[in-house]
Amino acid sequence: MRSILIQYEDSFRGDLLLVTPNHPLPHVTDIQGLVPAIPGQSKILLQAKAAESLQQVFRHLHCDTQFAAVSGYRTQDEQQHIWEDAIAEKGLPFARQFVAIPGHSEHQTGLAIDLAEQKSEIDFICPDFPRTGIFQQFREIAPRYGWIERYLRGKESVTGIAEEPWHFRYVGVPHAEILSKKGMVLEEYIRF
Numbered sequence: 343m344r345s346i347l348i349q350y351e352d353s354f355r356g357d358l359l360l361v362t363p364n365h366p367l368p369h370v371t372d373i374q375g376l377v378p379a380i381p382g383q384s385k386i387l388l389q390a391k392a393a394e395s396l397q398q399v400f401r402h403l404h405c406d407t408q409f410a411a412v413s414g415y416r417t418q419d420e421q422q423h424i425w426e427d428a429i430a431e432k433g434l435p436f437a438r439q440f441v442a443i444p445g446h447s448e449h450q451t452g453l454a455i456d457l458a459e460q461k462s463e464i465d466f467i468c469p470d471f472p473r474t475g476i477f478q479q480f481r482e483i484a485p486r487y488g489w490i491e492r493y494l495r496g497k498e499s500v501t502g503i504a505e506e507p508w509h510f511r512y513v514g515v516p517h518a519e520i521l522s523k524k525g526m527v528l529e530e531y532i533r534f
């Protein structure tokens with residue numbers, strides 16, 4: 343009984359894990375048990391429960407061919423490279439706005455994914471994930487399966503991150519639906 347409780351508490355805390363500019367990852371270790379976020383797009387990985395629920399959203403929409411997984415789990419080294427490349431290519435103000443400092447990225451949890459409309463050219467840092475059609479349907483349905491759009495317009499002062507229409511975070515059920523219905527971001531929900 344005790345071990346079941348501990349497992350439950352661990353997974354509960356895990357799904358709601360807060361990683362922000364002010365909250366680094368509690369420990370930077372490579373996560374085990376990662377699987378492809380979208381079958382056939384094998385380089386983009388997520389924790390298995392997050393990947394499974396993402397597939398459920400796509401099954402609900404009867405579609406995954408219009409979606410591209412741009413970035414999922416990142417190691418500390420990968421986040422470091424992305425951070426340095428963004429500074430080199432676009433400057434520090436841009437990097438600060440759209441790339442998390444290494445150790446502070448949700449991508450390092452294996453519970454976050456950047457998605458794009460599938461097309462020939464996809465911007466790695468700011469991919470296009472429209473607010474129309476099947477992409478907007480994705481946003482509306484995703485909370486039923488534990489996923490939220492993480493960085494909302496109007497919540498920049500709370501999240502410390504610019505609006506990112508492409509970045510989704512797995513927080514699990516029922517948290518995602520409650521967050522979505524209340525129009526809250528994760529920082530507010532944890533305090534709620």
Ligand SMILES: [Zn+2]
Binds near residue numbers: 413449454456509510
């Ligand atoms: Zn992202």
